[in-house]
Amino acid sequence: MSGNSKLNIRRRNLLQGGLVLGASQIASPFIMTARAEDTIKIGWDNPLTGTYAAPGKNELIGAKLALEEINAKGGIAGRKVEIIVEDSTSGDAGTAVQKARKLIDKDKVNFLIGNVNSALAIAMAQVSNEKGILHIVPGGHSDTMTGATCHWNVFRVCNTTQMEANAIAPTLIKTYGKKWYYITPDYAFGHALQSGMEKACTALGGTKIGGDLTPLGTTDFSSYLIKAQSANPDVIIFLVQGDDMVNALKQAVQFGLDKKVHLAGAQQELENLKGLPPEARVGNWVMEWYFDQPNVPHVADFNAKVVKASGYVPTSRTWFGYVGIWTCALAAAGAKSIDAAKMAKALQDFHLPPEIALCPDGAFYRAGQNQLISNLYVGKARVKGVKGPDDLFEVTSVVKGADVAGTLEESGCKMTWPA
Amino acid sequence: MSLLQVQNVSRHFGKLVAVNGVSLTVEPGELRAIIGPNGAGKTTFFNLISGFFPPTSGKILFNGQDVTALSPEQRVNRGMARTFQITEIFPELSVADNLRIAVESAAGLRLRPWLGAKDRGLVRARIDELLDLSSLTPKANRMVGELSHGDQRAAEIMMSLALNPKILLLDEPAAGMGDQETYDISRLIRRVHKQQKLTIVLIEHDMRVVFNLADRIMVLGEGAMLAEGPPEDIANSEIVQAAYLGKAA
Amino acid sequence: MQLILFDVFNGLITGAFYALMALGLSLILNLSGVINFAHGGFLALGAYLSYTIMPYTGFFGALLVAPVLTAMFGLVIERFLIRPLYGRDPLYSLLLTFGLAYIFEDGSRYIWGAQSVPYQVPAYLSSPLSTEFFFLTGYRVFMVVLVALAVGALFYVLTYTRLGMRIRAGTRDLETVSTLGVNVRILRNLNFGLGIYMAGLAGALAAGLLGLQPTIGTSLLMPSFVAIIVGGLGSLPGTLLGGLLIGVASGLTTVILPSASEAIMYVMMGLVLLIRPRGLMGEEGRVH
């Protein structure tokens, strides 16, 4: 748990860095010119503290692993790569934006990575787009990022909420019933996820019989749970995330709801399941990546490396971070350049090699939207791990991303490229 | 017409009756002393007059007007000024600034974001006049908090004077002072009283001061008035002596 | 109807938590004039300590021991960091505890990790008492009973023990108490410990209901402030009443307009300040 070791990737050398920057500023104080440097820098602006600290740290573990591999293979464009880590905090977009500017303006990074919190990711995207920097979003799910507010320079690894909804809806309708009740976090992400679920549900003949918008940061879900129970649904859909999900599930199980109604949701994370007391590890969910894939090549290898580095099996977050950093290297290799626009072009419909995709059907960045399309893992939470204590999810079916991603038109992304 | 008329005021704190039906009339130009043993209700009585808190019952007239329900700042604006048993000044400001605040407040300038040259001159002159009166001129730029007890007391009295009061209420002006300081402060009070024809009511323990200064004396005991009269009558009063010596009477 | 009944009950549970937190805060505020911003941090500490010792002591053992350990930690903090600040501008103690809150949150994350830890209550407590009133889980009832006992014990201590009487007297007039030969330093120290004990207990209980992660106390801190203001500064019964009132109010609001469930507390506070500035049970003259 030593916090310091994680940032050892690059300790800032204040004096040295300052002198170099200062010299360039004397020459032309008003113009910030990019300097030729011997290393390629990747700016990491992701949570290390607050609500999303756990997923943020796991993404960083994946990123570090990718960094080692890239440098072992000769770096990017023959230059060594380093990651400069900044704590974006979990919710303070002002800080995230400020750090993004700092990384771009002061540290002159070639790539920007982040953020777990889609609000922060969107705010950062505004900065990266303004500055024309290639920006990878490993784990912020809001649909608009590769939809209505898409940018040519912003690529996303994790899925859209709609994809998750489409992935799980058929299972729930077929197995558990058509009357759904929603417990949805009351902010943009939640609204989007719910409308995604409703769409998927209606398409399959299901109905919404009720729902509650719960304020973000709700600690006591009992009122909502009681209401949900009295509406007598087949399935209660939990769309709350993070700590809210932990609170909601803990309380639902205490009320014995899991024995009367089916509990389910869309996105689930191993980080959450680990934080729940065993009896509250219930319900059907979607994982965006799962470590237990014995038949997919390279996964075991990846797992072993992560366990060696961190002591835990990788979560989907670890994989996001890993893919995020590798995307930088692959983009540069594909474009044979570190020019952001050229790299972004090179990533259009770019297929990740299997040792990085780590999923049965491969993964690619869909052109015109910059959204990674990979597999989704539908399954159930389980009380006790089978293959080790962290194996808390049972995958029942693996869904092809392309089947649930909808069309490019549906995404609403209208990409404009710089002249 | 009397300047101050306190009519039958009482003040209760829960079950405790601190002041019980006391009346007092002060004529313009008079120097009145209030004496009494500890716990007699002198300071409470002062607090009622100056508006620190309202009386439980009774009435206070100032200059013929009922001021019973007025706040302290409203009473100040009508011409009542007071000092406190424990000196109340602005310790981290200079003597001149202490006086300046009082002068500007009295002149109705306290909301002004800036002052014209004329106003500035008038304020300056008034400060100098007060410094001069109290012999504090050499110490004008020192922080008040650093001055001797006697000088702090003098500064407080000058701040009250700066308000151009019609009546000045002094709560134990000589408390905690040595002989020389007591002498100086008595002289200052006398000077102010005589030169400016200022009406003064003071509470004091030091009988030298009281008998030296007062025109009339009121004696309080256990919240009630025991006696009132010129100094010589009070000095000979058996009731007063009994009150001071204990419950002999 | 059942729903409303439930929401009142539920509001009482929430309110009981607020009250437990707020009573601790209030004790410290009244006697020492310190707004303890780190109170939420102490709550988290109580919860984490309870989580840590549970494998050795069992649930009830942890519930007994963890708050005591938290209180002892509180005594040390008071002795070395807060005591030097008595008699100085209250600004300083506020800033100090504010800084401590940062350190507590970060420290918890460093020791126990950023993600929630699984805090388990005994199975027979974490199930509904009856199928009809399924919302009455054993744990909720247990919690309410325990909070009621703790509050009862607190008022008993304050009313009938020598320490309690001294604390109450000191709250009214510290100077007099000290001239009567009571050691004010020790009094304040113990009083601080008592307040922290309440926070630790609240933490150990809350973790059975909420996800236990480093910011668990933060969401309970602000309502506690509001409870104190609504109830009336300086009055412990007022604080209790304030906590329960805003708990019930926000519980009922959840039914009608969930997004206003927090706003309602502040609306109540505004109204109280407007109509009765000293708070519902505040003593006269305490406004200043």
Add this chain to the structure above:
Amino acid sequence: MNNSLKQPANIVVWVVLLTMPYWMGFVGGYTELATRILVMALGAMALNFLLGFTGVLSFGHAAFFGLGAYGAAMTIKYIAPSSMLALFIGVLVGAIAGALIGALIVKRRGVYFAMTTIAFGQVFYFIAFRWNTVTGGDDGLNGWHREPINLGFTQLDIYHNPMLFYYFVLVIFAVSVGIMALLLNSPFGRTLLAIRENERRARFLGIEIERHIWMSFMVSCVFMALAGGLYALLNNFTDPRALRFDLSGNFVIMAVMGGMRSFWGPLVGAAIFVALQDVVSSHTENWMSVIGVVFVLVVLFFPRGILGLTRKANNS
């Protein structure tokens, strides 16, 4: 006060501020950090008008900072793309809120005042946090940016040129600080000092305490909101954290660390605090502990602040 010392100090301060973007790089900074320091310093000085010069502790002042930020952001996003109008509306919103809340709480003193301000501050936090459709909720308000300023004869492109934006902020900072200095050196300012020094004496000089505290609160809120508006323009973004109590605490520590009895103290405190936060959070994920320890150390060992130390040395 030490008038002899004031003049050189003023010159030093202005020279440093005027040249800051040019040497910021030498010490490991960058232009936007300089701008951030300026904005936070304005906030800290606004707070200190109330804290240091009226003796009233508000621990919820971020609320007004945030209201300024939201006022500015929403103006550009929903009303008109004008940076100046945005700042004006931001200040107006902050001032109105300040007037209302001030009136509700001026009767309270000391810790009780502080506590009430904390609680009231959170009201606005929750409004911003929960009122998704208007404020963007927890996601914050984005999709807008500061607009170039049209002076008629020329256009100042403060959007694309960070250096120009710095000087734009500096001009506003200078005007604001000038007004505050003027007020503090006026009878009004001395009246506030009187309240800070001794409320009882002030009352018995005929000063209406509550009214003056309310006015001081207003002045403080106005400049706080202005700082908040500038902060939103700096980030091209705002979110509910701009009104949360942690930020209020940070403003207080800036003022105290620099020296709340001296005019420039909060500026010094803000510079140190903002730079420290920037550096520390880049070096360790445990930056919160470091900040917390700074709070503790300042309280225990430098309660009069950095400029308080020099003043003490001068007096003796």
